[in-house]
Amino acid sequence: MNYQNNPFPYHVGVQSLHELANKHSRVCIMNIRGTESSLVTPVSHAYSGGNVVAGVQYGESSGTFETPVGDIPVFGSISDVIRAGIHFDTGVIYLPPSAVSHAVSEMCARNVNLKRIVIVTEKVSARDSRLIRYGCQNAKVDVIGANTLGIANSWDQVRIGGALGGDVPTQSLRKGSVAIYSNSGNFSTTISEYLKTAGFGTSTILSSGKDVYIHFALAEFLYCAENDPRTKAIVVYVEPGGYYEKQALDWISEGRFKLTKPIIACVTGRWKKNLTRSCGHAGAMAGSGDDAEAKEIWFDDFFGVPVFDPERPEVSKRGVRIGTIQDVPEAVTACMELMGENPDFPSTGDLSLKPWFVNDQDLTMPQQLRMHPVRAIAPYGEEIEKFNRLVGARIMREPMRNRSGASAIDPADFTISLHGRKLLDLIEEPFGAVTVYSVLKTMPDAGQMAVINPLLNWFAARGSENIATVARGRANGCTPNASIGAEVLLAGNNPLFESLRATSSWLIDRFFHETGGDLSINEELIEKACSDGEGFPAAVEDPRSEQLAEYFGALLRTHGQETILTRFAQACADKRRAEGEPVDSFTLLVSAILLGLAWKPLAERRIAREVAQDLGTYLGLNGIIVGVSPVNPERNPFWQKLHALMDPTVLSADFASTCFQVLFNRVPDGQELFTFNGLLNLTVTNGPGTLSAKGAKESISARNHIATAYAGFLANTGLAHGGNGFESVSYLLDIFSETDPYQGTPAELDPALKGLAARATQDFVVRKKKAKIEGVTERIPCINHPVFRDKPVNHDPREVFIRDLLKGKGIVNPFLEFYHHLVTELHAEGLTGNVYCVNVDAVIACIALDLLWKQLRDGEIGGQEAQEIVFTMFLYGRMAGVSAEIADHLSRGQDLDCRTNPGELVYLA
Amino acid sequence: MQLTGLKYGRRLLDLVEFPVSQVLTEDASHDEINELIASHGGKCIVKPVFLGGVGKKGKAGLVRIVSNVFDAMVAKRDLFFAVHHQGNREVQACGVTFEGYVASDIEIYVSISESSEYRMPVLLLTTKGGVDVEDVPPEDKRTIVFNPVTGVKSFHINDALRELKCPPQYISSLVQHLPKLWQVYDNYGLTTLELNPIRMGKVKGRYVPFACDIKASFDQDNPAWKRLGYPEEIFSTTITQFESEINVLRTHQGQSDVTEVNPKGTILPFIFGGGANSAATEILGDRAIISSDFGGNPPYEKIRAIADITFKHWLPQANVVLLIGGRANNTNIFTTFKAIFDSLREHIRLNPNVFVVAGRGGPMVVEGMVYGRDVLDGLRVPYRFFGHDSSMMSVLQHSMEIDTFFQPKPVAMAPKHFNVIAA
16 A cells, blocks of 8 residues: 655654554563453453463563463563564553553564554653653654554454453454544443444554653554555544643644544643642643543534534534534445445444333332333343342341341441331331331331231241240249240251242242232233143141131231232132142231232342341241240240131230230230330340340351241350340349339329439449458449530430430339439439439330239249240340341341451450 | 642752752741841842642732831731632641842742653743743743653753843853752652742842742652652642542552542442543532542452442432443443442441442442342432443533432422431
8 A cells, every 4th residue: 555655753653553463463571460451351352362472470470371372471571472482563561650651662672573552551750651652763663552442453353462352352343444532441431332333343453542751642643544455434532631622733734744533622621720630631731722622623624514403513624522422323424425425234223211120119200300211232232230129138148247138336326227127117007017127128017917917927826836935944043035045946847937938039039020029919810820820839738727718818908907818828729729739728828918018028139038038037936935935835825816716806906015915915005015115125236246136146157047046146145135124123122122113193293203313323432442442343233325425414415305205295204203313313423423414224114114014013923933024025126126127137238247356365364 | 649838848958959049937036037037138028828739829919029028917907817829729828927128130940740742851940930920922832742751851951041142141040940849859759849939039149040939749659759758738638538548548459439420419429530530520519529440450448448438428418329431341230339339237326318320331230230129129228320332421411410300499399308217
């Protein structure tokens, strides 16, 4: 080919874009094992048909670098490469910035056949760049970069340098007639993607870099484009700073070299003129005459037409400037039409807004901003579909030691939250609802609770079956956590849990994608699912199954809680029974009910699929804890009825009421149920560091069954933990040993409590003095707090909240009121520097004592039983919180992630 | 990184014994100022001290020539905290200098910088200095292109001065002193060094060029400037607290360039790539809180640290968190999205009512978007993710429309408050 005479006042070693990178290029890569090269070189090498002939890795005398198309030999220096008889004309540098100029020197000095160097490295200093320029000009070597992504030739399928075209270059780099010159590596690929929407591919793409020095600049590129027969138009993307573009356009205008092909130029960065240091590209810092506006004028003057308007496309033979790169397809089309050129291939897609993922959650957007997901272009659409077929949340696994994705402590006020809701806000929710919320992160509504309460009670009834284990433990002096824990541990992965899990999984596979998360009844779908019983989980029929299925079926109908799942469960059971197939209609229905509760959080990807499938296991284990926990089962008629389950109506009670009756052997009045329910909710968790939850999480991290993890929680409770408020109960019993706060009128109560507080204070003075002599510390339980302690009068906001809540319901807890008098007295006597707060542990103790007082007073229960009841109350509350932590850990934790780092272990002699 | 003025600039010139007019700082005593005035023909110049690169002080009336201590003190009072506007940037002085007045019938301008035209360092020289060099006609200035290895030589200066018809009595001393500037420029990582004006004073009967003002720009990517021992705070006006926290993360593996655009903005953009940075910041305008370039395939730890700092500073005020870039070549989208969404999950309590918009393509883009989707669904934060088959500019426009929807408006029209539940 006859080229124009090289017009440059400096060395430019190529005449055509094709020469920059082609199938004959032979490449040597410096720092081939560097982080970026390790990722990019194998792809480039494979795409380019194996054009990397050698790599250099300092400190390595021999070796190979693996790629999909064969190994690349690695040497310790360029000299070694040359000595090995390997010839290359192109060097690529991936070294850190300070090493770049040295590597350039090495390449120029050691390889006389070197034609060009591509410097991928960012942040090469201006000083090194000018030395590189000087050295390479003398050595007659072209330099691309620094901070370049290199060169790509879509015709020869060759790329040299960085990752132009990404990890699958064949997708972006489609053969065509447009050359791209871009200050931005990313835009090099993005523009080639945009071009495809108008049916244009690329000839050569050059990412020039945008350092202060651009060694292979626009003038050289345009000259080479003119000489390149493959190229019919040139897209140019530039930013402020430097006169490279002006020089190129001036030289064309002056006739220094010829350009007959149109340029489509985009200049961005008007805002950068206010910068005093670079952001993004180092060289994109403008002086007074080379800012974005100046560059726009250079191009506009050259083209002779105003900036491209897609509505009224006007271009000249010299080209046109575009406002943004999204106008590339239309502007190139307009220029090509003017030149009488056709697109390279049929257009692929368009650039309109096509969201791949959309969720406005509960936000109501105005009509014009509403969007629906659009299937992504190939191959991404299929990939997304594959992910969408996965049900529920997918959470990255990470170490969970001392961490929780379920509970949190607000550093501002030390309040605890579970799944983002503060426990104080949960207090008034039904405890049964909280046990479900703990697992599913979604609070059931009142309608759902009409079915959930009986279901939880049924789990308790079912859980009570093996109370003999607990009786044996109690006889052997076990604490409640131990005896209950033994039964929980033995539950393992019992047939009920396994059946509920397997059935839930089967239902998910049948219905989740079919319904799209909608639980509305769809008879056609039910019919279809009924006729396809493939993989239906094996079932063992239960003699009570029919009766219970009927009872719950009626509940569902009465309370409008039927779903496609429950209706299917009933229809399927009928069908299988009619066909003589084994079916446990009640287990099937329970699975359908539980899965219905999990459906929304599952569809919203708030919980993992496994959590939804395990809901029956969590609630079943809670049922065991409640079912086996009565202190005197043989004297508890409510429990007897529940245990026998002759009449399903025993299941109709509120779950908190069931818990109360199992423990206290009496029906709670309204106030009692309110405070008991609140107390359970208050003790659900103590945040990510909760000791009981740690037991469960450590067990889970060892990959145990959920039941074993529950046993871990129970094993981690004890007289010091879970006897929450024990100390306080004991203290209060002493104080009130001769005073019954429930005797007398309300008017008499306050002075009496004040008197008790005064006496308790004086008693404390004596005990404190004595303790001082003995060198020990004397303290009163449940007052003061490490955070709420610096004001003249201090309050624990959690205690204040509950006290106000109780007062709002007309409930006065005399023990709590006593505590408030006590902290005031202690300060008045000078025993405390300010008025201490009454902390939240006092609330728990005071409520427990309030509930137990009458039975204690009347001798219905003794101290030992009271202790057990208080302890078991704590276990009830905590079982809900622990289920949340276990579900969280199973969803996102790793095996053995709760181990202590060996470096933190200490041996004590 | 820039500095202006002789308070700090003279250290550069002292390194090569380039003469500088006498400079006293704001703590100078009356006696010292009196002496300065007396030894400089009865005049001294009072200038405000600005940190960073601040020019055109004279045009703004912020340079005073005084002839007695009283007037010097008045000028000090007026200029000590003077406010100066450059473009849309407002800067405030933090002191003054008292500089000896050098009587001269000529003012020289000289600068060294990198030339994109010649792709070499150049020295620009005129004897009609004291004004913006752009205002000097071409025939009155000369550009000297020289070998960057050997530096600018005396003969270059001599030739240029003669062409400019510099009065001959000044040529010898200028030829002697001006080449020294290359040593400063080359050895301490400068990208611009400008003395304007140099005034020709007389010492022991010989003319000496006294630098009366200086402007210098340093290359962030060349650590040589650290050898000068300047206190970090002299560059502090150009770096905000947020920027300085991010700058600590600056390494060659992955970009971490940020600039505060509008501390009252409502769109918080994580921009990937220099091109996207330029284009996105332009379109977002004042809506953008920051401009950033977090491209270059940053590792998880780096982008996570960046996101932590960014959310800590700006999430509370953001309506829209925007992740924007073209189709990445090398940046792993899963890694960057995971780091940002992990961080968002940790910081969401600072502002649960945020909308997330992402426009991105590249390696593992689907995995990155799926991860973001799962996190945001868990947080109940609304979002839209666009691939590279949507125009980046349209995604930017769309995020601005969403931001507009969130702007304060009458209560009845305000967006419904989300019921956010943390994962």
